Amino acid sequence: MKEQLKLENQLCFRLYTASRLITQAYHPYLTKIGLTYPQYLVMMVLWEQDGQPVNDIARRLYLETNTVTPLLKRMEAEDFITRKKGKDDGRKVIVSLTPKGKALEEQASCIPFEMSGAVACRSITEETAPELYRTMDDLIETLSRSLLP
């Protein structure tokens, strides 16, 4: 058995598992307000700045537009957002919040606090979190640069 092929030595497996499990932990809270986790991410992007083209939203989330487009269509069908052709540039599709989408921010505002209970563990505290965030951000930047065309 090759040591380097053991699960316990894989960073990726840990990230993959932690990501799935924490997303599962969000599920009951997000279901209440009618969102999936990726849709919640899109809403956070729009709550920060309303009226953005598809491309900007995708880049912010490190996703491809072919992932975001169908996601946005479902969100439009649920009346959380609108999609309109840009006036200056006819290729762009500008995504904006509906009143329902704007109102959702208030309902969602408690979720981060409710979630903090689920991830409360010895290793992640007020003191250690910033260091962990920096490590993750560094990793993400390194990976995203190494994946460029």
Add this chain to the structure above:
Amino acid sequence: MKEQLKLENQLCFRLYTASRLITQAYHPYLTKIGLTYPQYLVMMVLWEQDGQPVNDIARRLYLETNTVTPLLKRMEAEDFITRKKGKDDGRKVIVSLTPKGKALEEQASCIPFEMSGAVACRSITEETAPELYRTMDDLIETLSRSLLP
């Protein structure tokens, strides 16, 4: 704009993004040997111990059996594994490596070394990695316990 709803304050978004990007980084290496990333995880479980029931594989990967079953069927179609009913317990399906599946371990053995280049960044070194792994393991255990029925 609510502070707690900003992307930059989300641990989950970081895990989700890092997981996706690192899996993408694996893609070219795994394609060469005909595996997807989740299939690679299953192979690692079987290389560690051949001949396991579906349930054990799923538990080891923190996945549901309804995710693993179709995954295994595709791997069976590719002749990496076999699926046979258990003799002692007729409900179990025992998953075993084919010769092709066993031979793949040798081909895969270089992947972890090739990948270590992609994640090489200031924040993750020989010294800091064990601490990061412990934090992730702690988080995963906390989450998996909080998600129990």
Add this chain to the structure above:
DNA sequence: TATATTTGCATCGTGAACGATATAATTATC
């Protein structure tokens, strides 16, 4: 100003994930 290239988004196909549900085999209870 024609033509070529680039850009922004969409469509399609495949492979996960997972909740809900079904089915068959085993075990427990009466």
Add this chain to the structure above:
DNA sequence: GATAATTATATCGTTCACGATGCAAATATA
């Protein structure tokens, strides 16, 4: 030993992810 409860896996439907490809609008080049 018949019935109920449990366990192991599978099926189904919906929603991502993403590579490959298509198309139309905008820009660059000849």
